[in-house]
Amino acid sequence: MDETPRRLTTKPSWLITQLAVHARRLVNDGFTAAGARGYHYRILAALHEFGPASQAQLGRRCRVDRSDIVAAVSALVEEGFVDRSPDPGHGRRNRVTLTENGLRQLRRMDELLDRAQDDLLAPLSAEDRQTLTRLLGQVLAHHEPG
Numbered sequence: 001m002d003e004t005p006r007r008l009t010t011k012p013s014w015l016i017t018q019l020a021v022h023a024r025r026l027v028n029d030g031f032t033a034a035g036a037r038g039y040h041y042r043i044l045a046a047l048h049e050f051g052p053a054s055q056a057q058l059g060r061r062c063r064v065d066r067s068d069i070v071a072a073v074s075a076l077v078e079e080g081f082v083d084r085s086p087d088p089g090h091g092r093r094n095r096v097t098l099t100e101n102g103l104r105q106l107r108r109m110d111e112l113l114d115r116a117q118d119d120l121l122a123p124l125s126a127e128d129r130q131t132l133t134r135l136l137g138q139v140l141a142h143h144e145p146g
Contacts (some may be wrong), residue, residue, distance in 0.1 A: 023120050030112035039064055039072040044081060044106040047098035054093045081105050
């Protein structure tokens with residue numbers, strides 16, 4: 001950052017933006033190695049944590065736009081990571097369920113994401129990493145809609 005104006009390097013918003021670019025690259029590189037995308041991880045993680053869901057629920061939980069959730073779920077179905085079937089409780093809705101292959105993929109992606117986190121936060125101690133994560137979560141929660 002020798003060449004970057006100090007008035008930028010002292011602004012958390014600028015630092016967060018610069019770090020986000022680097023973080024996105026690390027995560028995308030890891031996920032690409034697993035033949036996956038960030039959407040896939042979010043969907044598999046939500047299904048694992050919350051159980052079967054409609055595509056609309058997944059879109060909301062994972063913050064994936066409605067226009068993208070169908071394609072993402074379709075890709076996961078093709079890979080055998082999720083099953084999509086009519087929801088018996090609602091005729092016009094599909095129910096998406098995590099498969100055993102999907103759980104294995106989620107675990108692979110967890111490992112890749114953990115490595116990306118380690119690389120990203122390498123200069124920080126474990127305690128500093130926890131503090132940073134807590135503070136970022138606090139700031140994000142403050143700006144979350146309602």
